[in-house]
Amino acid sequence: MGARTGLWFIGARGSVATTATVGALAVTAGLAQRVGCVADHPEVAVARPPGIEDLLIGGHDVVADSLPKRAEALAGGGVFGIDLVRALHDALSQADGRIRHGVTVGEGNQRDAIEQVSRDLAGFRAAHALDQVVVVDVSTTEPPIELTPALSDVDELDRALAAGESPLPLSSLYAYAALRSGCPFVAFTPSPGPRLPALAQLAERMGLPWAGSDGKTGETLIKSALAPMFATRALRVRSWSSHNLLGGGDGRALADPVTAASKTQSKGLGLESILGHPVDGPLHIDYVPDLGEWKTAWDMVSFEGLLGTRMSMQFTWQGCDSALAAPLVLDLARLAARAQQAGEAGPLGALGFFFKDPAGGGGHDLGGQWRALTDWCARIGGDR
Amino acid sequence: MGARTGLWFIGARGSVATTATVGALAVTAGLAQRVGCVADHPEVAVARPPGIEDLLIGGHDVVADSLPKRAEALAGGGVFGIDLVRALHDALSQADGRIRHGVTVGEGNQRDAIEQVSRDLAGFRAAHALDQVVVVDVSTTEPPIELTPALSDVDELDRALAAGESPLPLSSLYAYAALRSGCPFVAFTPSPGPRLPALAQLAERMGLPWAGSDGKTGETLIKSALAPMFATRALRVRSWSSHNLLGGGDGRALADPVTAASKTQSKGLGLESILGHPVDGPLHIDYVPDLGEWKTAWDMVSFEGLLGTRMSMQFTWQGCDSALAAPLVLDLARLAARAQQAGEAGPLGALGFFFKDPAGGGGHDLGGQWRALTDWCARIGGDR
């Protein structure tokens, strides 16, 4: 074994990255089972991605609390047991030692920031003799932005950067540095990241795969499993109302309506696509600090059958976002690494199964996405 | 237009058949839209099944209340509007005139009863110059039975009947008469019907298609859409508890625990099949007369993610079983008729999409069943 694949988190001390790190270390140490790991499913494992044990985790963050501290806080919130954190204390401290201070918006010009990020990535790869490094963005969601010429074309972008301008949102700055450094990039948040046309062009030029965006972990996941039922049964959905209550850092960011716009946009995409028509109903995301890392979502679907009979379905989802997202970011890192090995470039549409707003096409129906994923894995796996 | 396909209901004055008859007449008269009709979905319509307008409905029943009376009662229960019943009064009376008195268990020997059913079917076909007649069982659910030699082999069965014995449960008696009369058979209830080995052999010998069993209209439908989500996301389902409250005649029959065994058996099949392991949790069906034709189901799924984090999902389904089942029995009649035209024989596994306990193989995952159905329709549609 011996780790040969680097996993570099943007937001390495956030809840998702911390839980993923605890999870990877626990699985490697034999202290946890691989529950929730899609890449260990036989139909996916056929692609021969690197194992969880093969991952070495590092990353950027701007908060000072150490990984062990963050893990203790999450244990206090019931995400995992405090005894596990204690058992992994040394490994977590070592992982924390691989976290570099991140860059922020508005300090210096972006060329320098890109330099710094690239240096950190190169240093990580060299220090640990890694074959490849996948960069995964799990940092705070950014608000939507408007396209400018520099964001629409990579040559324009290079010119602007060379001229000392700072045109990039932070998520895209990291994506730029990652791609320039030869690293596949995974956008687990709805932030612009690699989805700007200029960045997508850059990935194409570099011959690098990327995946995104916005991990599908809870309410939207269920929608993408349930909406096809209504569609194939020809039941007319009259309204679909969605209410999300969440605490934690994610909740706090989304309490800002400007930022929340990114999330409500990507959450709303799938329903219309699956049902084939717009659907009425509110979509709320509310910050309820008391809930901590836990999210409660309530959805109410009103539909009608033959002869206009009105019926309804409700569901309540009570999930721990970090515990749901953590195995997925490990899956994505492993599959993106494998995609790079297999010579794939551009948006990995086959990974749409993981995302609310899948880049690279493929629809939103969870069953269809699963088939696309497993077909791709079978193909990749056959390619030796 | 001019109807050329007969649809013969066993239980023709029950809630499902009455609603289906109102629905077919309303659609034909332009008084209702085809909501909930799977056979009108483009990917299914490609099979070119007969239209709803091409169906002529008749059937057997042992209750005396006329179809217009039964429809009024259902309108009173909110299944459809009373004004629709009034507008269709004459057409419903005509359909009621095509209902013959059914046979019952224990009166005379079964050879005579089969004769009578066959005569009624032949009379229906002749009187209306029908090209084909599909028989659909929507009568009261029977308890499970034990296999005997006469139920296990068609030659044994013929011998027993010839000897004046009465070995068949009622649903299978109807299936026997239908198949002997050259009619495809659809088992919409969990009663034994055509699923006994002797009956399946008979269908094979007659070169007739049949489909079953137990229409998947509500809680089990949702399970078959949701369970694949847990399976493909590798989330471990720890328990899945199901509570069904229903009134109406169906509820009354299921209040008898012996009869309910048929239903709880077929309801329980899918989950283990989809998840790949047995799942703990109660499955209750309770008769609450107050609910009338409406069913409320509440399910609670307890599952765990990475690091053992416990999470849960609940759903409440508030559906009108008759309004959900009615378009499906029309769909099944149309697709079984088309299957007969296309020369299909034996259990129609491609129609598993409609059933809790699909005969003919194919799994329980709703998405996979949809794919199997549409693949079959494309194949049948190409066969001119």
Next chain:
Amino acid sequence: MGARTGLWFIGARGSVATTATVGALAVTAGLAQRVGCVADHPEVAVARPPGIEDLLIGGHDVVADSLPKRAEALAGGGVFGIDLVRALHDALSQADGRIRHGVTVGEGNQRDAIEQVSRDLAGFRAAHALDQVVVVDVSTTEPPIELTPALSDVDELDRALAAGESPLPLSSLYAYAALRSGCPFVAFTPSPGPRLPALAQLAERMGLPWAGSDGKTGETLIKSALAPMFATRALRVRSWSSHNLLGGGDGRALADPVTAASKTQSKGLGLESILGHPVDGPLHIDYVPDLGEWKTAWDMVSFEGLLGTRMSMQFTWQGCDSALAAPLVLDLARLAARAQQAGEAGPLGALGFFFKDPAGGGGHDLGGQWRALTDWCARIGGDR
């Protein structure tokens, strides 16, 4: 019998007034039971309010659709049966003939409008030889307003009206006219109505009783029954999130955030009052046209017990606001009429049981409000 008590609705063709009128006529005609009528409860009936049969209904409205038309529309939405509307057609037409065209804001000065309303009330009383007339506001909710000197003091108000000014919100204009005409007034909406200090003074001077405001019919009703459970059991409520989905005219009005402010204010009052501390959590009211007269509310309560153990409770309320409100407005008219007979003046705190924002004090705990109501009824009933 013969009706001696007039019930005059502001908004007489709205959903609540129409349902109340249908209800009163149906009960009087022996076509419906007195379900949902608090005033028929033995502990309330002891006050000897006028019976439903003693009520004669009239009112103001600005919409043109007749009562029978409005009732048909409500029957179409499932509030009651169409056959009942047909049976009551003539009585509804007669009631419609007692509806006068209402006044609106911004046409002419308010003195004239008050004159017109007063004339209509006097005409109603005279034409039907009524002993008393109670005015009940069930018209569209108005946004909150800021107090001005004219709204704070009745003498200032009279001066302003005499000077041709138009200082009053419409609900208060009606209340002014009603009180000046010697009619008790019931504010069933959160509109300012009689709650402005100038109006409250006027009621005092006229020696007239009034009641309000904002009928407690659904989610807030439940809160007022459940919150005392948490309070008396010393369970710490950490957050209480409330989501209301409603269609209908009420929903449309509340889709305007300015108007909704009235409603969310009165809905939010009780919880803090009962629990004794502010409680976190969103309170949404969303307009979902598909739901028609029906409202679905989902609440999620997060609380903790001994040793900080986190627990939760959710409820879903699926109610028909018109059907819930209608008996209450009849109750209120009957009890306000009785209060006037008994010489009560000022805000009827004992009627807080009916309101989200009870005028006249008394707290929000439903059990306590019931006790206050029944104590008052016993007292009033003893006063012959």
Next chain:
Amino acid sequence: MGARTGLWFIGARGSVATTATVGALAVTAGLAQRVGCVADHPEVAVARPPGIEDLLIGGHDVVADSLPKRAEALAGGGVFGIDLVRALHDALSQADGRIRHGVTVGEGNQRDAIEQVSRDLAGFRAAHALDQVVVVDVSTTEPPIELTPALSDVDELDRALAAGESPLPLSSLYAYAALRSGCPFVAFTPSPGPRLPALAQLAERMGLPWAGSDGKTGETLIKSALAPMFATRALRVRSWSSHNLLGGGDGRALADPVTAASKTQSKGLGLESILGHPVDGPLHIDYVPDLGEWKTAWDMVSFEGLLGTRMSMQFTWQGCDSALAAPLVLDLARLAARAQQAGEAGPLGALGFFFKDPAGGGGHDLGGQWRALTDWCARIGGDR
């Protein structure tokens, strides 16, 4: 401080007693707040019950696992934090040292068993110089029993015991020994305990207070808060369906239908009493081991309003029974101790607030029970 009131648990190492012991020790050590303690509510504290700090806990049990072990297991199930258990380890061990081996059914005659229990109680009191000892039964629920002459009359009972017979269910044997030893008795389970006529007579003769039975901690608690809403609003409840899922030892005992009969009987009592008529609908208690100490209850209430409009309400309660019950058993011990000081004898009807099946009368309406409790506390408190 110095404890002067003994609290003796029957079932001292069960989940409820363990949580109560952890809770009392944590509060005394300043490591936890008094959340969920009714006796600390100002309107109850006026009775001047002994404080939590004044309680010394001991008890009987037949399981061997020590209190610290049991507390660790509960911490693993999320009832409280593992660090709290570690901080209280020594105190828990000391409490464990005060637990004596309990008696069981069928070993020797009951006179000897009563002797042994009495000796243990006397020893506890003497060793710690306690002013009084309250015995609280939180052991496993027993099935219902049939009354015999010996259970119906205390003199008959004494004769039978003297004759070497063993007529008593275990819960009543403990109650007998407690009362003979001068200890107030609290029946927190639905087991017969002190409710048999012979035992009630004994309490009367001994001049001792007792309270019971079956702690109202979850779904029944909510029913007793919600049902009065329907009753006072004159809404007709058509059906009320109740589903309880629970794991833990309590769930295992109740998986036995004979034992469960005790529980479903006491759970069903309140609804009919509050609504004034029988109510249709199933009441299930299912053992779902996966849920551990947690209980999920789902209730569905179908009701109608004016003009027969059908509406519904559902709720889901997700509670930790041990965390809910623990403060209540401390409350009950404190209030029963105070009642003894105040010279109260017989069933304490004023404590009905705490029970599903309140002994001593007083109804099931939670609001009314609260008033009865606080009235009693005010009276007791004034009695110096």
